[in-house]
Amino acid sequence: MHRSATDPRRRVLHLAQPVEGGVARVVLDLTKAQLTAGLRVAVACPGGELADAARTLGAEVHEWRAGRSPGTDLPDEVRRLGRLVGAVRPELVHAHSAKAGLAGRLALRGRVPTLFQPHAWSFEAVGGTTAALALRWERWGARWAHRVVCVSEAERATGVRAGIRARYAVVSNGIDTGRFTPGAPDAPGRSGPGEPLVVCVGRLCPQKGQDVLLRAWPEVLRRVPGARLVLVGDGPDHEALRRLAPESVEFTGAVADVRPWYRAADLVVLPSRWEGMALAPLEAMSCGRPVLVTDVDGARESLPPGDRGPCLVPPGQPGALADAVAGLLLDPELRSALGERGRRHVQSTHEVRRTAEAVAELYRELLGERPLVSSERRESIHS
Structure with a gap:
């Protein structure tokens, strides 16, 4: 796997779409922990609050233009992502949510160690033909994820029942319990003590x-x-x-x-x-x-x-x-x-440090394995 001649630290690329809400929070928590641990961390996303916050933490931020849902622009989004990966040259890619997982796996096809984290399965969010197509993709695309990281045992079980054959890992979401603490029920929420x-x-x-x-x-x-x-x-x-x-x-x-x-x-x-x-x-x-x-x-x-x-x-x-x-x-x-x-x-x-360490252990496991492709092949996909 490529490593800079001037900076020996491992480089991880987080790929995300959407760029707000819980997915963004998970990416930012992992980015913060990984930067603290000495990794080089890059985040590729379509701008937004995730890009701003990741940049503030000190991560490399790369704009990846992509819509929230699959559509006719998908081939161009995959090509743009392939060029971006070639420029960043990560040793591991962590794709978050359905859209980033779709484009990331199509662009990489297993040629770089890849973690896919659904953050809820795509086929549960839709119905009819769209759900059938999403499930078919998840079954097919699982071959290009070296780990599928589920945030609950139930999410993993849903994937298994749906016929998604993958190397699963369960890492529950975590939060900063030092930040989310009990406190006085003051403004803005409470306008009167008797109002439930x-x-x-x-x-x-x-x-x-x-x-x-x-x-x-x-x-x-x-x-x-x-x-x-x-x-x-x-x-x-x-x-x-x-x-x-x-x-x-x-x-x-x-x-x-x-x-x-x-x-x-x-x-x-x-x-x-x-x-x-x-x-x-x-x-x-x-x-x-x-x-x-x-x-x-x-x-x-x-x-x-x-x-x-x-x-x-x-x-x-x-x-x-x-x-x-x-x-x-x-x-x-x-x-x-x-x-x-x-x-x-x-x-x-559910302390965030436990979550970050569990993800770090997955990274160490993958990065410590034998090369997944030859050195010549690795150079070709990054060129």
């Missing part, structure tokens, strides 16, 4: 299921008068969700720091239709707040095992969600106990 506050943090899109929560909200208000709901985040469904929302619902848009909202919340809800393993429940639990999530892959696995009864609801069912939200709002002692147990759970199993 429900907070939902996530991109406003079908995956995150805010529409289900909005349909459940009138029943919550009937049982818990005066309750407030705040949707933190932005996304393509912003206007459609506003049309569903009653006056007691607030939209914050994207925020620079979500911690005050967690700390202000009586309950944090994530009504997702599918997940790999969302960061929002982990962050909320680390802040000592109780969480309620849907019983989907990754989400259930983020909870302490003993809390999966009161904190899990079926996806896509407003009635069940309303019952669970109202029940928890009316039981402050249970919410307090759930918050305390959740923080201990995240500290013991």
